[in-house]
Amino acid sequence: MSTPADALVDASRSIDDEEARYRDAQRRERRRRRLLPALGIVGLIALWWAVVEVFQVKPFIAPSPWAVLQTLYVKRDVLLSNLIPTAGEALGGFLLGNLVAIAVATLFVHNRRLQEIFFPVVVMFNSIPVVAKAPILVLLMGNGVEPKIAIAALVCFFPTLVNSVRGLEAVNPQAMELMRVLSASKREIFFKLRVFSALPYLFSALRIAASMSVIGAVVGEWIGATQGIGAMIIQATYNFDSALLYAAIVMSAALSGTAFMVVVALERAIIRWHPESV
Amino acid sequence: MSAVVAAPPLAAGAPPPANAGLAVSCRNLQVRFFTERRAITALQGLSLEVAVGEFLTLLGPSGCGKSTFLRVVADLIQPNSGEISVFGAVPEAARLRRDIGFVFQDPALLPWRNALQNVELPLQVAVSRARRGKATPRELLELVGLKGSELAYPHELSGGMRQRVSIARALASDPKILLMDEPFGALDEITRDRLNEELRRVWRELGITVLFVTHSIHEAAYLGQRVLMMAANPGRVRAIVPVTLPADRTLATRESAGFVALTSELRRLLETC
Numbered sequence: 001m002s003t004p005a006d007a008l009v010d011a012s013r014s015i016d017d018e019e020a021r022y023r024d025a026q027r028r029e030r031r032r033r034r035l036l037p038a039l040g041i042v043g044l045i046a047l048w049w050a051v052v053e054v055f056q057v058k059p060f061i062a063p064s065p066w067a068v069l070q071t072l073y074v075k076r077d078v079l080l081s082n083l084i085p086t087a088g089e090a091l092g093g094f095l096l097g098n099l100v101a102i103a104v105a106t107l108f109v110h111n112r113r114l115q116e117i118f119f120p121v122v123v124m125f126n127s128i129p130v131v132a133k134a135p136i137l138v139l140l141m142g143n144g145v146e147p148k149i150a151i152a153a154l155v156c157f158f159p160t161l162v163n164s165v166r167g168l169e170a171v172n173p174q175a176m177e178l179m180r181v182l183s184a185s186k187r188e189i190f191f192k193l194r195v196f197s198a199l200p201y202l203f204s205a206l207r208i209a210a211s212m213s214v215i216g217a218v219v220g221e222w223i224g225a226t227q228g229i230g231a232m233i234i235q236a237t238y239n240f241d242s243a244l245l246y247a248a249i250v251m252s253a254a255l256s257g258t259a260f261m262v263v264v265a266l267e268r269a270i271i272r273w274h275p276e277s278v
Numbered sequence: 279m280s281a282v283v284a285a286p287p288l289a290a291g292a293p294p295p296a297n298a299g300l301a302v303s304c305r306n307l308q309v310r311f312f313t314e315r316r317a318i319t320a321l322q323g324l325s326l327e328v329a330v331g332e333f334l335t336l337l338g339p340s341g342c343g344k345s346t347f348l349r350v351v352a353d354l355i356q357p358n359s360g361e362i363s364v365f366g367a368v369p370e371a372a373r374l375r376r377d378i379g380f381v382f383q384d385p386a387l388l389p390w391r392n393a394l395q396n397v398e399l400p401l402q403v404a405v406s407r408a409r410r411g412k413a414t415p416r417e418l419l420e421l422v423g424l425k426g427s428e429l430a431y432p433h434e435l436s437g438g439m440r441q442r443v444s445i446a447r448a449l450a451s452d453p454k455i456l457l458m459d460e461p462f463g464a465l466d467e468i469t470r471d472r473l474n475e476e477l478r479r480v481w482r483e484l485g486i487t488v489l490f491v492t493h494s495i496h497e498a499a500y501l502g503q504r505v506l507m508m509a510a511n512p513g514r515v516r517a518i519v520p521v522t523l524p525a526d527r528t529l530a531t532r533e534s535a536g537f538v539a540l541t542s543e544l545r546r547l548l549e550t551c
Binding site for chain 2: 172174175177178179180181182183184185188192193196272273274275
């Protein structure tokens with residue numbers, strides 16, 4: 001015989017069951033979301049391996065994944081000693097390019113005429129491909145580390161400049177009026193309003209710049225460099241050492257991936273507010 | 279045409295002292311804008327006197343120059359011609375003296391600052407001019423009913439709460455006049471009613487002058503001591519209607535015969551704008 005109290009207990013139990021089922025489903029969903037991308041990568045490698053085995057691809061045309069893995073291990077000293085200069089150039093270029101871009105953006109925002117004169121020039125320079133700019137800079141700056149840093153800086157410069165200008169100008173118009181009612185100086189408007197409004201824009205540019213700076217450094221090393229991942233890529237290609245070539249590519253990808261993640265971590269640490277809810 | 283009254287400036291209830299002077303006085307104010315296609319006369323020949331401590335609501339259709347007038351008072355827009363003085367000085371001087379507090383339709387809170395830090399902003403900008411009010415930012419948040427939410431960030435607050443923070447911020451540097459540009463226009467009716475009640479309480483507590491722009495007839499009648507009715511194209515004064523409601527107003531006041539008569543008169547005026 002079931003009493004009303006029993007019915008209540010039953011009802012609460014079934015709610016508990018339902019909640020447990022919901023949590024389970026959520027857990028499964030989270031696991032699935034982590035698993036599926038890994039599945040894609042593993043599948044791609046498996047496909048690559050299968051193609052190399054089935055079609056008997058010659059080692060100087062394309063290596064098997066296993067050969068690449070072996071090379072990564074056997075030649076780890078050479079690879080690392082070449083990675084370090086590339087990483088240094090990329091980092092140097094990243095810092096230089098972004099700092100200059102932020103400075104120019106600040107100037108542009110405060111002086112419209114300057115922006116109107118020089119922005120088209122910047123756009124024009126940006127439309128020259130990196131591989132075409134690289135030899136010019138090598139001729140200008142010699143064969144040292146400078147042209148590589150300069151190229152890495154150049155490829156970072158443009159996205160950061162464009163986004164910084166947009167961000168510094170993306171101030172809520174009523175917040176701007178508020179600052180004027182408060183008789184704020186230009187400096188106060190910049191440091192209390194514009195900088196914060198620009199940060200989300202800046203970080204989305206820095207994420208791009210992080211991987212671009214590695215590309216810039218590698219391309220810089222293609223021309224007359226004797227060390228660095230870029231130089232390795234060229235040498236391995238000329239020697240038909242496909243395993244080494246792929247290993248060098250893996251290294252550069254790992255480098256730009258790491259740079260990207262560092263920027264994302266920084267962004268999460270700095271931007272703790274919700275930019276969209278002004 | 280029904281009663282169109284040019285003076286007296288004050289309705290029954292809470293009249294400021296007769297010789298308290300004028301908060302805003304303007305004569306023949308003219309503001310023109312130019313767009314690519316045409317010239318717009320936002321304000322034409324506006325003459326008006328607002329007593330110190332008065333609550334004046336500005337009512338009218340879109341484009342009648344209500345917001346423009348507030349911005350002229352706040353020195354955000356310069357008039358093309360005419361005279362205006364705010365507490366006996368030009369608007370720029372009033373702005374520099376921090377006589378003006380502005381509440382916008384968009385709360386325009388800085389999302390990277392919590393509620394308390396947002397209210398503190400006026401004290402951290404142009405510090406040499408900043409005037410610390412009798413009430414601290416914390417007390418102001420309490421005044422607008424946000425005790426306990428000091429550390430909440432704007433995205434954690436509801437629309438009504440954000441607008442409360444924005445009112446507290448406008449009061450932070452102890453202004454003599456509060457300019458409110460449709461502050462509750464984007465809120466739901468329940469929140470809006472409650473904020474209307476609280477705004478009247480804050481006004482009576484502080485004795486501050488308020489110019490309040492609105493699209494809502496009910497809001498204009500409920501809040502103001504006088505309603506300045508404006509007409510569009512060109513923006514001008516249509517009528518000044520004194521509000522003869524008791525100073526102690528509750529939401530129940532809205533059902534009184536006096537209130538109903540007033541709003542229907544305002545509606546009739548609005549229809550002929």
